[in-house]
Amino acid sequence: MDLRDNDKKLKNILKENFNLDIATVHQLVGYANLNYKVTDTIGNKYICKELPATRFNKELIAAESTILRQLAESQPGFYQKSLRARNNEFLCEDSYINGPVIFRVLSWLDGIFFKETNHTPDLLKSFGQSLARMDLELKKTASIVIRARQIEWDLQYFLNLQGKLNHISDPSLRKMVYYFFIQFKEFVFPELPHLRKSIIHNDANDWNVLVQDGKVSGMIDFGDMVYAPLIQELAVALTYSMFRKDDPLKWAAYIIAGYHEILPLEEKELELLYYLIAARLSMSVILSSEGIQNNPENEYLLISQKPAWDLLNKWIAISPDMAEKKFKEAAGISVPEKSDIQKDLEKRHHFVSKVLSVSYDKPVKMKRAAFQYMFDADGNTFLDAYNNIPHVGHQHPKVVEAGQRQMALLNTNTRYLYDQLAAYAEKLLAKFPTPLNKVFFVNSGSAASDLAIRMAQTYTSKQNIVVMEHGYHGHTRLGVDISHYKFSSMGGAGQKDYILKAPIPDTYRGEFREKNAGARYADQLNDLLKPAEGQIAAFIAEPIVGCGGQVPLAPGYLKEVYPMIQKQGGVCISDEVQTGFGRIGTHFWGFEAQEVIPDIVVLGKPMGNGHPIGAVVTTDEIANSFDNGMEFFSSFGGNPVSCEIGMAVLDVIEEEQLQQNALETGNYFSKLLCDLQNQYPVIGDIRGSGLFLGVEFIKDPDTLEPNTELAQFLKNKLRENFILVSTDGPYDSVIKMKPPMCFNKFNSDEVVGMVEKLLKTC
Ligand code: PMP
Numbered sequence: 001m002d003l004r005d006n007d008k009k010l011k012n013i014l015k016e017n018f019n020l021d022i023a024t025v026h027q028l029v030g031y032a033n034l035n036y037k038v039t040d041t042i043g044n045k046y047i048c049k050e051l052p053a054t055r056f057n058k059e060l061i062a063a064e065s066t067i068l069r070q071l072a073e074s075q076p077g078f079y080q081k082s083l084r085a086r087n088n089e090f091l092c093e094d095s096y097i098n099g100p101v102i103f104r105v106l107s108w109l110d111g112i113f114f115k116e117t118n119h120t121p122d123l124l125k126s127f128g129q130s131l132a133r134m135d136l137e138l139k140k141t142a143s144i145v146i147r148a149r150q151i152e153w154d155l156q157y158f159l160n161l162q163g164k165l166n167h168i169s170d171p172s173l174r175k176m177v178y179y180f181f182i183q184f185k186e187f188v189f190p191e192l193p194h195l196r197k198s199i200i201h202n203d204a205n206d207w208n209v210l211v212q213d214g215k216v217s218g219m220i221d222f223g224d225m226v227y228a229p230l231i232q233e234l235a236v237a238l239t240y241s242m243f244r245k246d247d248p249l250k251w252a253a254y255i256i257a258g259y260h261e262i263l264p265l266e267e268k269e270l271e272l273l274y275y276l277i278a279a280r281l282s283m284s285v286i287l288s289s290e291g292i293q294n295n296p297e298n299e300y301l302l303i304s305q306k307p308a309w310d311l312l313n314k315w316i317a318i319s320p321d322m323a324e325k326k327f328k329e330a331a332g333i334s335v336p337e338k339s340d341i342q343k344d345l346e347k348r349h350h351f352v353s354k355v356l357s358v359s360y361d362k363p364v365k366m367k368r369a370a371f372q373y374m375f376d377a378d379g380n381t382f383l384d385a386y387n388n389i390p391h392v393g394h395q396h397p398k399v400v401e402a403g404q405r406q407m408a409l410l411n412t413n414t415r416y417l418y419d420q421l422a423a424y425a426e427k428l429l430a431k432f433p434t435p436l437n438k439v440f441f442v443n444s445g446s447a448a449s450d451l452a453i454r455m456a457q458t459y460t461s462k463q464n465i466v467v468m469e470h471g472y473h474g475h476t477r478l479g480v481d482i483s484h485y486k487f488s489s490m491g492g493a494g495q496k497d498y499i500l501k502a503p504i505p506d507t508y509r510g511e512f513r514e515k516n517a518g519a520r521y522a523d524q525l526n527d528l529l530k531p532a533e534g535q536i537a538a539f540i541a542e543p544i545v546g547c548g549g550q551v552p553l554a555p556g557y558l559k560e561v562y563p564m565i566q567k568q569g570g571v572c573i574s575d576e577v578q579t580g581f582g583r584i585g586t587h588f589w590g591f592e593a594q595e596v597i598p599d600i601v602v603l604g605k606p607m608g609n610g611h612p613i614g615a616v617v618t619t620d621e622i623a624n625s626f627d628n629g630m631e632f633f634s635s636f637g638g639n640p641v642s643c644e645i646g647m648a649v650l651d652v653i654e655e656e657q658l659q660q661n662a663l664e665t666g667n668y669f670s671k672l673l674c675d676l677q678n679q680y681p682v683i684g685d686i687r688g689s690g691l692f693l694g695v696e697f698i699k700d701p702d703t704l705e706p707n708t709e710l711a712q713f714l715k716n717k718l719r720e721n722f723i724l725v726s727t728d729g730p731y732d733s734v735i736k737m738k739p740p741m742c743f744n745k746f747n748s749d750e751v752v753g754m755v756e757k758l759l760k761t762c
Pocket residue numbers: 443444445446447449472473474475542546575577578604605
């Protein structure tokens with residue numbers, strides 16, 4: 001049977017059942033069902049829909065048609081009418097091509113799709129007004145069929161979709177959706193019972209809204225109606241209206257203003273909108289990803305995902321507080337005053353010592369964060385180019401959920417057996433070269449370096465420790481003893497007798513400046529250590545000296561120094577608190593870049609993504625010597641919650657290929673900075689590796705006189721422009737950048753672009 005025969009058959013069905021004399025039949029592209037545009041002999045147009053002949057569909061069409069009739073009475077011409085068939089129902093049943101189906105006929109509405117028209121503030125406002133008028137009318141309707149209906153595309157059941165998260169195959173994209181699941185669970189789910197509910201259209205997307213003369217002129221497709229929190233209506237409408245907009249909140253405000261004028265919104269509803277929009281975007285990408293998996297050939301699904309992903313990427317960088325503020329302002333609801341930083345500082349200093357410093361001339365009060373973005377108490381978004389503790393990204397959902405889940409299950413200490421301790425130890429140790437096969441868990445980098453030194457002294461029965469100039473390893477008494485950065489600075493008690501200081505092998509500012517000066521610095525150290533030969537317990541250093549201003553140890557340095565220390569009976573400790581876990585891009589650990597294997601490794605900061613975990617990793621031999629009768633016990637070290645979190649961090653580093661990202665983004669970032677250096681001789685040096693970078697500012701390229709003022713100026717100006725960096729180094733003249741490892745090229749452009757803009761003003 002060819003197409004014309006089908007058309008003829010359809011015409012007959014429509015004549016017989018709806019008494020329509022159809023002249024032309026034109027099939028339309030539809031999401032799920034078959035739709036036809038049909039025209040009768042006098043030019044009237046209709047939409048004819050063909051659906052499977054199920055009892056559910058019949059009941060649904062009856063309910064929907066009744067509601068449409070009611071709506072059409074309230075605003076004639078704005079809604080389609082459902083035509084009655086001869087059987088007095090709004091449908092007929094027939095055996096069409098492949099068996100029994102049902103047909104329904106709806107009147108035709110003229111207009112251009114909202115998606116295909118030019119968006120203006122007036123149009124968006126009229127959209128809000130129309131939506132509110134429709135919702136006011138829908139509120140009056142009652143349908144047990146719609147009320148009892150439960151469909152996937154209903155935001156109140158968003159959490160049910162979490163099991164489908166893995167349909168999103170790219171982990172770097174999946175994490176955003178996962179993040180919004182957690183946000184929904186925290187902020188929306190508990191409020192659901194308190195929200196006013198109504199029957200809603202539930203799919204006011206840009207293909208379901210018609211426009212004429214710059215105003216919304218009709219709403220179509222009531223096939224997704226549900227009984228749900230009213231605010232979901234607006235959430236769906238806003239989502240699609242914000243597609244492809246540079247400033248989505250601005251456009252959302254027009255719709256909200258229009259809606260609120262007709263149907264006043266409640267404060268609570270406006271407070272949840274941000275999360276509901278995120279949920280609708282997430283729902284859209286999950287369900288279309290599922291569609292793609294089931295039907296990989298469908299390119300349309302892939303293309304149609306793009307605007308949703310683009311908006312999700314923008315949404316993640318918008319503070320929920322800023323969105324709430326803008327939404328409330330649009331509805332004329334007063335918003336809280338700006339936070340009073342001075343008052344906060346006073347309160348803090350009333351209870352907490354000023355010895356704890358606060359960054360920036362204008363301190364920042366933080367409220368929340370997401371991946372590489374931090375949000376202050378006023379809803380501003382800061383690009384975080386500085387914090388390395390949230391290694392895999394602030395509030396990474398996998399880490400958050402690992403902690404929450406285990407905290408609800410069991411948290412105890414290492415005096416009991418539980419699976420997580422050995423599982424995490426195994427997973428972590430797999431990242432180390434063979435001789436490093438024992439781990440001791442503690443709660444901070446300081447505790448780890450303290451323990452590492454104690455272990456070295458026990459193992460070697462020697463006391464002296466060689467430390468790196470400008471190095472920092474911790475705040476405990478022992479930690480300060482081994483941190484030149486502390487003991488030799490203001491308030492420091494000076495170098496203790498058992499401490500020996502190694503000159504920093506810095507090829508930029510140090511004594512030997514040739515590229516491969518490592519061996520020369522090692523020789524220099526060898527000479528210095530001669531008098532203490534045989535009495536050195538340990539040498540401790542970071543592969544890139546963070547507090548020294550991100551100074552990489554000169555190439556080849558550790559390769560010479562380690563054997564030298566070991567030969568006289570000491571051990572070598574690598575502090576990987578800053579440089580570990582893939583940050584330097586080229587290697588997972590900083591010591592690997594120097595082609596050495598330490599005897600002891602100190603871990604901290606990034607290990608728990610902000611959860612306090614530290615560790616000492618060492619050899620069997622050293623671990624055994626430490627087992628000398630005195631128990632080692634850390635109340636929190638290695639508890640099951642910490643272990644679960646630590647495992648989640650390792651998983652994320654792997655699945656999101658963050659080491660690779662650190663390498664690629666870091667190289668790109670450095671290249672941009674080097675290009676800038678060519679224009680601005682005040683940039684003396686760009687150094688570091690991967691996403692562990694330092695930019696040193698100088699006054700004079702010949703003398704390398706440090707330009708502390710400029711570094712401070714830039715740090716504070718960047719902060720005013722919502723970019724977080726810090727300064728360090730012996731002259732505080734080095735800008736340090738060590739962002740969360742999901743930092744991307746676009747973020748690098750933002751930072752370097754702003755630095756350039758600021759340098760132009762100097
Ligand atoms: N080692 C290094 C290299 C560090 O940078 C730090 C912290 N800045 C520590 C040790 C101490 O870690 P924590 O602050 O967790 O005690």
